[in-house]
Amino acid sequence: MNGKTIQADTLLVLCRPGFENDCAAELTQQAAGLGQGGYARAKDNAGFLTWHMPGESVLPLWQSARIFPRTAWPVLAPFRELPQEDRIGPLLALAREVGPVGAVRLEYPDTNEGRGLQRFVRGFRKAFEQALRKQGLLVPGQGQRILQVFFEHSGQGFLGWGDTAHSGIWEQGIPRLRLPAEAPSRSALKIEEAWLRLMTPQERTHWLAAGRSAVDLGAAPGGWTWQLARHGVRVTAVDHGRLVPALLADFPVSHVSGDAFTWRPPRPQDWLVCDVVDKPARTLALMEKWLVNGWAKVAVFNLKLPMKQRHATVAALLSRLDAALPPGTVIRAAQLYHDREEITVVVLPPLMASR
Numbered sequence: 001m002n003g004k005t006i007q008a009d010t011l012l013v014l015c016r017p018g019f020e021n022d023c024a025a026e027l028t029q030q031a032a033g034l035g036q037g038g039y040a041r042a043k044d045n046a047g048f049l050t051w052h053m054p055g056e057s058v059l060p061l062w063q064s065a066r067i068f069p070r071t072a073w074p075v076l077a078p079f080r081e082l083p084q085e086d087r088i089g090p091l092l093a094l095a096r097e098v099g100p101v102g103a104v105r106l107e108y109p110d111t112n113e114g115r116g117l118q119r120f121v122r123g124f125r126k127a128f129e130q131a132l133r134k135q136g137l138l139v140p141g142q143g144q145r146i147l148q149v150f151f152e153h154s155g156q157g158f159l160g161w162g163d164t165a166h167s168g169i170w171e172q173g174i175p176r177l178r179l180p181a182e183a184p185s186r187s188a189l190k191i192e193e194a195w196l197r198l199m200t201p202q203e204r205t206h207w208l209a210a211g212r213s214a215v216d217l218g219a220a221p222g223g224w225t226w227q228l229a230r231h232g233v234r235v236t237a238v239d240h241g242r243l244v245p246a247l248l249a250d251f252p253v254s255h256v257s258g259d260a261f262t263w264r265p266p267r268p269q270d271w272l273v274c275d276v277v278d279k280p281a282r283t284l285a286l287m288e289k290w291l292v293n294g295w296a297k298v299a300v301f302n303l304k305l306p307m308k309q310r311h312a313t314v315a316a317l318l319s320r321l322d323a324a325l326p327p328g329t330v331i332r333a334a335q336l337y338h339d340r341e342e343i344t345v346v347v348l349p350p351l352m353a354s355r
């Protein structure tokens with residue numbers, strides 16, 4: 001049960017504050033690729049924007065892969081000046097137009113001001129969900145459709161719908177991941193988010209398995225190496241810097257003090273991961289060399305963003321990589337919640353199931 005088809009000409013997009021124009025540039029390019037137009041309404045550092053396509057359906061664009069948006073969903077209607085004494089009533093009336101959903105997401109901008117809404121949203125969630133359940137509009141576990149509400153402030157925002165396939169798997173596009181005490185660095189959260197956001201469960205089961213091999217370029221102090229090694233992957237960690245000693249003592253990890261840009265693996269690996277901070281074109285050329293030569297099958301790496309033309313730069317680099325690799329190679333990229341001035345890229349070989 002996925003619910004009736006609803007049309008929409010507006011997309012609500014959440015992103016890291018400061019990247020609204022990059023989202024707009026990306027959506028402009030994607031819409032053009034679909035033979036569509038559109039325009040953004042965005043304020044600098046707002047952490048969100050709306051994308052408008054008057055007279056057209058925004059659904060094909062919503063169903064396309066995105067790099068800069070953390071999440072996006074079709075808008076049914078904006079709401080304004082919700083009465084303080086009954087904010088639920090007007091939103092219930094809109095929710096009825098969406099129909100029964102399996103879950104509700106309540107979102108707000110990831111800005112200082114937006115985070116001030118946390119308490120309001122916590123209280124509102126309880127009352128709103130109760131009211132939805134009473135009316136048969138929220139039936140947890142049933143159907144894929146999610147009711148989406150975005151609060152710009154407590155009286156104003158947008159209501160729409162989504163699903164995990166096209167809006168992403170997390171409310172606000174923000175994963176709530178815990179950093180275990182033994183993790184060598186906070187970067188460990190970044191590769192975990194990359195796996196969860198950019199790989200399917202089947203791909204993770206296939207590749208993140210005991211007996212697989214990996215090289216981690218720029219590995220120290222060892223957060224990414226630790227994440228791979230705790231799945232039983234044998235890791236060669238390349239860095240002039242020191243790894244956390246427990247990694248070498250307790251896990252299938254070996255350390256090579258070498259240069260990421262010149263070191264070559266003695267035999268082909270399953271994984272190549274790379275968190276070296278360098279010029280994006282230089283990192284990309286390194287990844288291309290490894291993948292084209294068959295030194296690794298799967299890659300996870302960061303591309304540092306330039307100061308200007310961020311979307312145009314990464315789009316050009318990713319299309320260069322795509323052209324260099326065999327047809328069918330899967331390239332997925334996103335500015336993760338744990339990314340600041342970079343994006344994270346995952347590359348998977350064609351026909352992964354048969355490897």
Ligand SMILES: C[S@@+](CC[C@H](N)C(=O)[O-])C[C@H]1O[C@@H](n2cnc3c(N)ncnc32)[C@H](O)[C@@H]1O
Pocket residue numbers: 184185187188217218219220221222223224225238239240241258259260261275276277
């Ligand atoms: C952001 S840190 C990596 C953090 C690591 N992924 C983690 O999870 O703990 C970048 C690392 O790249 C290393 N690095 C920079 N240039 C390098 C090079 N040319 N060869 C090898 N390592 C390099 C640095 O020494 C540094 O340890």
